Each structure stands twice: as C-alpha cells, then as structure tokens.
Amino acid sequence: MNVIWILFRREFVSYFITPIAYVFIVFFLGLLGAMTFFLGGFFDRGQADLAPFFAFHTWLYLLLIPAISMRLWSEERQTGTIELLLTLPVSATQAVIAKFLAAWAFAAIAVALTFPFWITVNYLGEPDNGIIIAGYVGSLVMVGAYLAIGSCLSSASKNQVIAFVLAVLVSLLFTVAGTPLVLELVSGWAPALVIDVIAGLSFIANFDAISKGVLDLVNLIYFLSVMTLFLFINIILVNLLKAR
Amino acid sequence: MAAMIEVEGLCKRFGSIQAVVDVSFKVERGEVLGFLGPNGAGKSTAMRMITGFLEPDSGTVRLEGVDIQDQPIASRQNLGYMPEGAPSYHEMTPLGFLGFIAGIRGFSGSEAEDRIATATQQTQLGSVLYQPIDTLSRGFKRRVALAQALLHDPEILVLDEPTDGLDPNQKHEVRTLIQEMAPRKAIIISTHILEEVDAVCSRAIIIAHGRIVADGTPDELESRSDRHMGVSITATRETCQQLMAGINALDGVAEAELDSRGLFVKPVRGSDILDPVRVVVGQSGLSVADIRVERGRLEDVFRAVTIPSGTGPSGTGDRP
C-alpha cells in the first residue's frame, strides 16, 4: 500500500478519535448558521440563493482553519513524534502532502455538512443550483489554501498558539488583499501593476468570482498555486526545523 | 563484507556547542554496542545522525555498506529506531499505532497481524492493546515505542535509553530481550546506567563532551580502573590497622586504605598481589572474614574519563 495513503488514513482517523472534529464541526455549522440567518438576512432578502451563506465562509475559515491546522506539525515537534515519523521510510514531502490531504478531507466533510442550507433554499424557492455547486467548489479550493498556509506555519513553531496566530495573520493578509480598504492604502503611491497584483491575490475576490458562477479556471488555478507554494515552503521548513 | 554499521568522523555543532566531535566506530552483526556518557554528552545527537534524522556537519554513516545520505529511504528499511523519550502517537491505541507502523513498513493482512502479534508478545503489551497510549504508564509507553522499532524484525537496531523509566523487573525483561536478539542483529543502545553495560553490551563506547573517550569491552574498561586487581579484606578495623604496615611493605602494593568493610589494597598497575597479601595475613595470625580480588569498577573509569581533571567529584552536574 502507498505510504501517503497510510499516513493520510492515520491523520484522518485521528481527527475523530479526539474531540477536535466534533468541536470544530459544531462551531463551524453553528457560527455559519447564526451569521447567515442573523447577519446575512437569509429570509428577508427574498432571494433564493446562498450568496450570504458563501460570503461568510471566508471569515469563518480565517479564524477556524488555523485552529485545525495549528497542530499539524507543531504537535509532532512538541511531542517528538516527528523524529519517529521521519526516521520511518517516509520522506518529508510525503508526510506534508498526507497531512495536508487529511486536513483537507476533514474540512470537506465539515463543508458537506452544510447541505441543509442547500435543501432549505431549494425548499423555499428555485435557486440556480449550478451557481451553488460553483460556490461549493470555490469554498473547497479556498479552504485548501487556508489549510496550506496553516500547515506551513504550523511547522514554523513548536508552540501551537504561535502557529495559530501566525496562520491567522498570514491568512488575513491574503484574505483582505483585494478589499477597497487595502487598495486605497496602496493606491496613493504604488504603480498600477502592483495594485493589480495585490487585488488579484485576494481570497475574497477570487472566491467571489467562482461563487458568482463564473467558474473561471484562473481563480481555481490561483488557489491551487497558493496551496502548492505554501506546501513547498512547508516541506522546506519541516526539513530545516525538525530537530530544533 | 562491510560492517552492519559504519560511522566515520561524525561531527555536529549547535551554535557554539560542539555536540558530537569526530565520532567513528563500526558495529558488526552479533555486537551490542553501549553508548555510555553523562547527560548532554552527545549520545542522542550521534544516534539521530546514525538514523538519518539529523544531517551531520561532516562525516558519513553507512548501514550495510549503503551511505544513508545517498539513499535515505532505502537505508532505513532494515533499521529499527527508538528515539529518546520513546515518542508515539498518544491518541492511538497500541494496536492502532502498530497497525500504522506495519502499513508504513509495507505489511498488510495476515502478515501485518503476525508481525504485530510477535512484537507485542516480545514487549509484553498484550494486556493494553486496546487502551489509548495516553492512559498507559511510562513503562508501557516505552514498550510501545520499542515494539514499533522491532516490528519489521530489522537487522540494525538503534535504541536511545531503552530502559529509562522502567522498573527493575521491566528493565530486566528488556535486557533479556536485547540479549536474545543480539546474535542476529547489530544493536546500539545508549544509557547512563552502568550496570546495563555489564548486563547486555559486548562493547562500550564512553562519550564525554561529544568525543569518544574510551572504547572497549566492559572487561577491558573495568581493567582501566585503579581498583582493578586490587585486594579487599573484610575484617574489623583493629585487625586492619595491625595488618597495614606489613601489607604496605610488600612489593607491588601502591597503597592500602581503610574503608567501611575493612581494608582495600591498591596494586601498582599490572601486579598481582593476592598471594603476597594472603601470606602477610596468614603470618600475622589474625582472623579475617574474607579476602578477594576486585575486577575494578566501571563507575570509577566512567568518572575518571568523563569528569575533566582538576574538578572534584562534586564539580560537575550529572552523576551516572
């Protein structure tokens, strides 16, 4: 059997042996529900779609995903299991990929458990289900990008709290990059090209584009590139810091 | 034929600390090499380089003739390693954990089951297989990590303080297990317990401040003690005091000193003084409870080579 599959399975199962999985899912669904109904005016808008629901994914991921990812490598370094893991016939690359995929699969389950929202809009009206599927696809690739950032920064510190804070900070940069606030900050002095690049780096803008139904390859490739980049740095950091 | 483990010129520095300095040795099949040294001597750092976890600043490690830097994954297939502190995934049960290790080692189905059964039997884990490792005692946690290292029956075993934290019975069991496996394998264990060296090691290397300061069989090392071939006499203090003058006058006696049991006679290095001492005692007509030759104590050698000269016994931190 493939080493990545074995590693993946151990990681994935470990979410469910500890309370992490259940706490996370309850928080995620609870907050998402509360925000969608109270802040997003789900019923008052009189529109059968999931736009307000998807709008809140970004902000929830920003805070909740680092809580899931912080332990990925910090804990291995803290407890010394990293020494066990990386002296088995396993490469750091395989371990990074397997851990990431397990976290992503777990997040996908949490996202899938939001299906009652989808059922509800279909019950209440006649939404464009194509757009909703696009929204889910966008949400999945975006959560992957948040997890890659979190996994990467989890390897930067033995301390899970530090790993969490670093992940929130870097995720925040990527989340708000394209918002008017940030663009105004730089528009006074930065050349137009730089502004375009910064705007293009925004998770919000890229996710919006996907979830409005414009399932543009560019936006998908953007999220996949963020994942690749951070997992690549993750592998380097694991090799560099494993024995510290 | 290449030795099972060949280590050449290993060096590792952490900032200003020279953790390992020019360490070289070989281990053949059938040998159990004891890494002996005070805490902080560099034993774990050396083991981390031998098992490929840590990259040396310089030097090479070959396992069965294969340079571990050239083939990092392949060279680990025949290696079992228990890192310091016996880490394992504490949220899992021993059975789940060993199942994971079996998978990584490429075993599945009934072969995996057989391997796990053998390893858990060797380490006597049978009674706790379904209990989260978290909830196990220190001794069991250590044996879980040991089972992990033994699971694929590797020919090269590196165990960092395998008996640390075990009670005397458990220590004995682990030592017996190591002795049983020894003929088929090349084994390195680290320890700061001297009796362990006598109990299981065919050879010992004493490390201090990252350097090898002594290398030999336990007997050879003991013979370096200044008590080696000394004669100890068990008798009352009065008797001893009366004997002292006669004994001190003998050829080959360096010095006789009173101790708690009676008298200890240190020889001039290399001289056999048992018979002359017996004669002196016989001629004196005094009665003594016992006269015998000492082998020398590993502890004395250990202290002599690991404590820098000039500092007294209380001058440094960790006693073995």
Ligand SMILES: Nc1ncnc2c1ncn2[C@@H]1O[C@H](COP(=O)(O)OP(=O)(O)O)[C@@H](O)[C@H]1O
């Ligand atoms: N990752 C590390 N970073 C900095 N110093 C280290 C590291 N690992 C070990 N050391 C230092 O190297 C020396 C040797 O440590 P170690 O190999 O653990 O000794 P031993 O196992 O013999 O007790 C010690 O002074 C220790 O503080």
Ligand SMILES: [Mg+2]
């Ligand atoms: Mg150590």
